[in-house]
Amino acid sequence: MKQVFPFIALAFFATVPLWLQDQYYLHTLVVAGIFMLAAMSLNLLLGYTGQLSLGHVAFFGIGAYVSALTSLGFSLSIFGFQITHEPWPAFVGLILGALAAGLCGYLIGKLAFRVRGAYFVIVTISFAEVVRLVSLNWVELTNGPLALPGIPPLTLGFEWTGYVTLWGKAQNYYLVLVLIALAYLLIKRLVQSPYGRAMIALRENETLAVSVGISVTKYLVLAAIFSGALAGLAGGLYAHYIQIIDPMIFMFLNTVTMVIMVITGGKGTLAGPLVGGLIFGLAPVFLRNYVGPEVQWILYGVLMILVVFVLPEGIVPAIERWFNRAAKPKRKNGSAGGKMEQSGSSLAMASSGKVNS
Amino acid sequence: MDQLLQHLVNTIIMGGTYALLGIGLTLIFGIMRIVNFTHGELYAFGAYMMYFFATIIGMNFFVSIAFAIAAGMVLGAIIEFTLLRPKRGADIDTTMLIMIGAWIVMQNLEHLSWGGIAKSINSPLPDAPLVIGPVSVSWLRVMVLLIALVLIAATYIVINRTKIGKAMRATFQDSNTAALMGININAIYTMTFGFGSALAAAAGALLGPVFVVTPTMGDLASLKAFAIVILGGLGNITGAAIGGFILAFAEEIGAGYISSGYRDAMGFVIIIIVLLFKPTGLFARAERVG
Numbered sequence: 001m002k003q004v005f006p007f008i009a010l011a012f013f014a015t016v017p018l019w020l021q022d023q024y025y026l027h028t029l030v031v032a033g034i035f036m037l038a039a040m041s042l043n044l045l046l047g048y049t050g051q052l053s054l055g056h057v058a059f060f061g062i063g064a065y066v067s068a069l070t071s072l073g074f075s076l077s078i079f080g081f082q083i084t085h086e087p088w089p090a091f092v093g094l095i096l097g098a099l100a101a102g103l104c105g106y107l108i109g110k111l112a113f114r115v116r117g118a119y120f121v122i123v124t125i126s127f128a129e130v131v132r133l134v135s136l137n138w139v140e141l142t143n144g145p146l147a148l149p150g151i152p153p154l155t156l157g158f159e160w161t162g163y164v165t166l167w168g169k170a171q172n173y174y175l176v177l178v179l180i181a182l183a184y185l186l187i188k189r190l191v192q193s194p195y196g197r198a199m200i201a202l203r204e205n206e207t208l209a210v211s212v213g214i215s216v217t218k219y220l221v222l223a224a225i226f227s228g229a230l231a232g233l234a235g236g237l238y239a240h241y242i243q244i245i246d247p248m249i250f251m252f253l254n255t256v257t258m259v260i261m262v263i264t265g266g267k268g269t270l271a272g273p274l275v276g277g278l279i280f281g282l283a284p285v286f287l288r289n290y291v292g293p294e295v296q297w298i299l300y301g302v303l304m305i306l307v308v309f310v311l312p313e314g315i316v317p318a319i320e321r322w323f324n325r326a327a328k329p330k331r332k333n334g335s336a337g338g339k340m341e342q343s344g345s346s347l348a349m350a351s352s353g354k355v356n357s
Numbered sequence: 358m359d360q361l362l363q364h365l366v367n368t369i370i371m372g373g374t375y376a377l378l379g380i381g382l383t384l385i386f387g388i389m390r391i392v393n394f395t396h397g398e399l400y401a402f403g404a405y406m407m408y409f410f411a412t413i414i415g416m417n418f419f420v421s422i423a424f425a426i427a428a429g430m431v432l433g434a435i436i437e438f439t440l441l442r443p444k445r446g447a448d449i450d451t452t453m454l455i456m457i458g459a460w461i462v463m464q465n466l467e468h469l470s471w472g473g474i475a476k477s478i479n480s481p482l483p484d485a486p487l488v489i490g491p492v493s494v495s496w497l498r499v500m501v502l503l504i505a506l507v508l509i510a511a512t513y514i515v516i517n518r519t520k521i522g523k524a525m526r527a528t529f530q531d532s533n534t535a536a537l538m539g540i541n542i543n544a545i546y547t548m549t550f551g552f553g554s555a556l557a558a559a560a561g562a563l564l565g566p567v568f569v570v571t572p573t574m575g576d577l578a579s580l581k582a583f584a585i586v587i588l589g590g591l592g593n594i595t596g597a598a599i600g601g602f603i604l605a606f607a608e609e610i611g612a613g614y615i616s617s618g619y620r621d622a623m624g625f626v627i628i629i630i631v632l633l634f635k636p637t638g639l640f641a642r643a644e645r646v647g
Contacts, residue, residue, distance in 0.1 A: 052450055054457075115632050117449050118392045122583050123632055126625035129580060133625075137618035252576065256461060263454060294465040301461030305440065308454050 006184065006271070013177055017170040025285070026169040032281020033176035034238050039261040039273035040183055041230035046259070047268035048191055049223045050203035051116075053108070055124030056231055057255040058131045059101040063232025064239035064249055065135060065142060067097030068151045071240070076140045090154045090240050097236035098229045105228020109221035125252075132250035147246035154240045172241050179237070180274070183230060188270055190226070199223055203268075253297065260300055264307050266314025275315055359491035364613050368606040370498045373505030374560045376601030378578060379585030380512055380594055381556030384549055386583070387592030388529045391550070392449065394456040395436060396557050397579030398463035403429045403558025404565030404574065405467060408476045411566075418481045422504065422562045429558020430551040437550035442543070460579070468572040475569035501563045508559055509598055515552075516594060525549050557582070577621055584624035587631055590638025599640065603627075 020026055042056045070093030075084040108124060115123055135142045142148065154175070155165045166172050190196050198219045201209040210216060239245050257280060265276025280300070287296045311318055378400060385393045406428045410421035440455050482496040516522040527535040528545040536542045560578075568574075585604050589596025604624055612620035631638065 050450075052453065111633070115636060118386070118390075118453070119587075119632055119636065121392065121453060122580075122587070122628060125580060126584075126628045130622050130625045130629075133619060133622045137616060253461070256457065259454075259457070292469075294469045297465040298462050298469070301458040301465070304458035304461070305455050308451055308458070309443070312451070 009274075010177075010181055014174075017173055023169055026173055028282060028285050030169060030172050030176055030241060031238075032277060033173070033180055034234050034241065035257060035261065035281055036180055036274055036277030037176070037183055037234035037237070038231050039258045039265075039277045040180075040187060041227045041234065042258045043262045043267060043269075043273045044187060044190075044223055044227040044230070046262055047266075047272065048196065048199045048203065049220055051220065051224075052121050052259075053124045053224075053227070054121050054252075054255055054259070055108075055126070055128030056227075056258055057250055057252070058124075058128035059104060059228040059231035060235035060238070060254065061128075061131060061135065061245075061249045062104055063097035063101040063235030064245050065097075065148075065235075066100040066232070067093035067236030068148050068239040068245055069093075069141070070096050071152050072148065072150070074141055087152075090152050091156060094154065094233065094236040094240065097239075098233040101232020101235065102225045102229030104232075105224040105226070106221060108228065109224025110217070128250060128252070128255065132247055135247040135250060142247070145247060147244055149244045151239050151243045151245065153243065154237075166240075176237065179233070184270065184274070191270070195219065195222065200268075256300070256304075260304050260307075262314075263304065264311075264314055266316035266318075269314065269316045272314050272316045360613065363492050364609045365606075366492050366494055368602065368609045370494065370502050371608070372602030372605035373502040373509070374564050374601075375581065375585060375605050376509055376598040377505050377556050377560040377563070378582045379589060379597035379601045379604075380509060381553040381560070382582040383586045383589065383592055383594060383597040384516075384553035384556075386586055387590075387597075388525070389546070389549055389553075390449070390529075391441060392453045392456060393550075393553070394453070394460040394579055395463060396553075396582050397575030397577070398460055398467070399429050399433060399554045399557040399575075400561035400578040400582075401467055401570070401572065401575035402432060402463070403561030404478075404570040405471060405476075405561075406558065407562040407565045408471075408478050408570050412476070412478050418566075422559070425562035426555050426559045429561075430555035432558075433554020434547050434551035436554070437547045441550070442546070445546070460575075464572055464575060467575075471570075471572065473572060475571045477569045478566040480566045497566060501567060504563060505560075508556065512552075512556065513594060521548070577624075580628075581621075581624045584628045587628055588639055590640050593638065593640055596638055596640035600638075603639075 016029065017026060020029075038056065038060050041059070042053065045051050045053045045056075067090070069085070070088050071090040073085050073087035075082065077083065104127075108127065111120070111123055136144055138144070139146075153166045153172075155163050156175075164171070166175060191199070198209070198214045199222075201212075201214055202216060202219055206216065235249075238249075261276035261280050262273050263276070264279065265274065266272030284296060287299070291299075307314070378396070381399075382393060382396050385391050385396065403425045406425035407421055410416045410424045411418055416424070436459060440459060441452060444451055444455060480497045482500060484495075486493040486495045487499060514522075516525065524535070524540045525545055525548070527538070528540055528542045529549075532542050535545075557578075561574075581604060585597055585600040588603060589598070589600030604627060607623040607627060608620050611623040
């Protein structure tokens with residue numbers, strides 16, 4: 001059952017544009033899907049290596065800006081040198097955006113080796129704020145608060161297949177769906193590989209992991225590069241889909257949205273960010289009929305606190321446990337995952353206490 | 358030269374309130390080890406309370422400041438009592454997530470109850486600036502500095518010279534032993550958080566009349582406070598005071614000689630540089646408190 005469920009979900013979502021005629025709802029699903037990709041990338045850091053990156057929106061925004069600027073072209077002068085860039089195809093921009101965000105992930109990962117816990121969180125927030133201020137003030141390059149309009153949509157294809165420009169909502173929907181499926185598979189392979197097990201070992205008990213020869217720098221940096229690149233890819237998709245970006249993309253609330261998707265869905269699970277992403281991607285559509293954006297954020301904040309108090313593992317592990325219990329009345333290792341999670345957090349507490357004092 | 362002098366004066370004026378903000382957070386983040394993202398919201402809360410008491414109700418300016426500080430203390434105590442006490446001893450990520458949730462809730466409640474339009478608070482002090490040679494500064498800012506300095510001195514005395522301050526330091530050094538010595542550690546936790554929050558509210562109440570009051574004013578204040586605490590060393594009150602002035606100086610120089618758009622970036626640059634090169638802060642602690 002567990003093995004076929006992703007395929008059922010994929011098949012279901014593949015049919016959505018066939019029967020969902022309302023373009024607005026389709027648009028919401030595309031944006032939700034883009035944020036799901038970002039949440040998956042955050043989950044890799046937060047869920048699997050245990051590093052809470054509260055500057056994740058920086059990767060997203062860097063991917064968006066690099067991709068947009070590559071496909072729009074720009075000209076600026078630095079110390080008297082005139083740099084002019086002619087517009088390149090949009091998908092090249094998408095790849096460059098992901099690479100640039102991955103490079104930033106590398107730097108942040110290197111940093112995580114030096115500072116942990118609360119410090120890491122503050123450094124990542126600071127990083128995102130610096131990037132936001134640069135995007136706001138480097139008007140020559142980013143157009144500042146006036147935004148970058150007219151970003152071309154993605155054009156896919158090869159010479160021998162012909163080219164398709166993704167103007168429509170359904171086309172973008174399928175692109176995002178395929179990318180989510182690919183990212184899911186890739187992360188699944190990664191976390192089930194020796195690399196992933198090493199990352200989880202670091203999360204559970206760093207001292208022990210190091211003592212058996214797991215290199216902290218190597219795995220944290222690897223996770224951060226991959227996470228940054230995936231968030232950058234999501235940002236690039238966002239830029240080419242929405243076709244206009246401004247420094248508001250670096251808003252802290254965007255990071256909060258990703259964090260709440262991961263936490264509610266279940267951090268450190270493959271399906272968690274997808275479930276959380278679906279809930280919080282679609283929630284604004286339903287909430288906006290009744291309440292204003294402030295109340296929506298208040299509800300998100302309250303929910304975040306409630307999840308920590310009531311359902312600290314998130315929805316997916318809770319459902320899994322409930323499902324196992326229903327399937328096997330006399331379970332033996334049904335909740336092994338849950339148990340590990342709990343002992344893990346207490347271990348993490350002990351080690352973080354040690355690191356901090 | 359005159360310009361530099363003016364920058365230095367501005368530094369001293371702003372540094373006083375930054376120091377208040379930093380000392381408040383160094384009690385909570387440095388000593389209690391709570392990554393307090395609501396600190397900036399308490400700063401904004403203080404400013405809104407100042408607006409409420411001084412402009413809406415029309416109370417005396419100085420009494421309003423005292424009331425705003427008291428309101429901040431009560432709100433801080435409530436946050437500790439309801440959100441943090443049940444999760445005491447939980448890992449740092451758990452409390453961090455709770456505080457992020459509280460941050461979002463508080464900021465949007467402010468938005469909801471006061472609206473997004475900036476509020477200004479009138480001050481009873483003369484509008485004409487105080488001019489000394491080439492430097493001019495408004496009377497309001499001078500008064501803000503004086504009150505901030507009084508509050509900093511009072512905090513220093515409470516923490517270092519009174520019995521309650523001793524109880525605080527003992528609790529966060531070793532809460533079990535402190536409890537065995539008859540200290541009510543639950544009360545101390547709530548009190549310390551309230552104390553730190555009161556200082557944030559004080560900074561807000563003092564800066565509210567200087568600038569304007571907006572719902573998002575707390576975002577940068579939180580992060581600046583973290584910069585000050587990290588700069589001064591965790592839990593180091595003197596360090597936080599000096600850190601506040603250093604941050605104010607960096608911002609003044611950054612705004613004056615680089616670009617005013619990057620004024621707010623200085624705090625973040627300081628955080629990144631200090632954590633990379635001297636993670637213990639610039640001022641090594643005289644005594645271990647954490």
